[in-house]
Amino acid sequence: MTEPEGPRIPPKPPLPPRELQRERARQARRQELEEKRRLKAEERSRLEREEAEGLAYHGHHVVDREELDAVFEEPTAEQVKVRRRWTHGIILSLLGGIVVIALTLAFLVWTGVLRFPQAAPASPTTSAAADPNCPADNFDYPANIGITVNIYNTTTRAGLAGGLATELKARGYQVNTVGDKTISTTSAGVVVSGLMGESAAFNLQRNIPGLEFRRDDRADASVDVYLAAGYQAPIPADKVDSTPGKISCAKPSATSGN
Template sequence: MTDEPSGAQHRNRAARNDPTEWHGHRIVTEDDLGAVFDPAADAAAQLRRRRRLRHRIVIGLLAAVLLAAALFAAAVLQGWIVLSEPEPAPAASTECPAGPFSYQAPDSITVNVYNTTATAGLASQVSEALAARGFQAGTVGNSSVNREGMTAIIVSGPEGEAAAFTLQQQIPGTEYIQDDRADGTVDVVLGSGYTELVPAEKISAAVPGPMSCPWESATPAPPAG
């Protein structure tokens, strides 16, 4: 019988008493797995990786935007891209059209009549009187535009200048205003100075004439329907 050295015997006895060893092989314990696969540590590492990825994406997008802006500015400066400015909307004009204007056929003119006075139904009365003379009846309503003692304001766009002149022959002492409408309709805005239409037999349909525009420097705004 061979005697083992005392050191070897001691190791053999220690191995038999060590629950982490089996026949000379080490058994992986829960503590060993926890040291290698720590859930908290793994989650923290993943969070750091995601943060770094988002940081790179944000930096990349910012760089792309700055590069695009720089290229666009350079193209504008070089004249490769021309930025067009929007055309200003035409504003109401207080300048009196030059004329002279010819009297137009009433049935070719659509007339909107607005009442600024306290006389109820005045706009309807005037619209019906003009329709009896052949004018086409348009909108009939009220307006807040008024000047003390004014007879009426005649409003049209550039296409309705001759039509407005024709309406001025129907009402004495009217004032003309031009707005930016594109059609040939005419507005008649009745004031407190209005009394009646010019008698039909006194209207000269054959003599061209100028527009009446005495309020060129201080004109009330055109009426709203």
């Protein structure tokens, strides 16, 4: 006699492809986590074992002498000899190169092929100190009053000397002779005096731009002014530089206040 069969459980329907893929991914993650846990447990066991044996400290591996010797292997005697030979060879090569260069330079200097730069000889100066006839002293600016001046026009421009004479008289100068004369110069004019009139010549150079100083053998302090083609006009009285300075014997550059 057979027992009656119970209700039959139908088989589980297959999962859809997408769900099946997700299930497989979940299984792979579970396996990966299990593997990590296993490795972590093995590592913990290994560290505990090494700490018990004195090979680890607070979870860190202690490097012993054998491991250090394996990493930092001492050079052999032959390797030391090779390194010394290389070092000596490099030093000797450098010294030999320096000696060769020094001998070559010495030979080039001895034969005159190589010349070292020398200081250039001092060029002739055009300053007042280089001209024996030009005063080298500094002069104080003297007062206009008391300076006696003769004015000469060397150009064909009529009234040049007379116009300057009028202006100088207004500034307090003593004007004697006013006339025409000739003189050779490339400057705006020439101021001539003897030894006694050098400070007066300095005064007139400050008032009349472009005057070139020349010395003669007169004994008094009078001054002659020759106006050449480059003469324009005297510097305005309130613009005259009255500070101490030197007499200009060469053709002076343009002066401010023209």
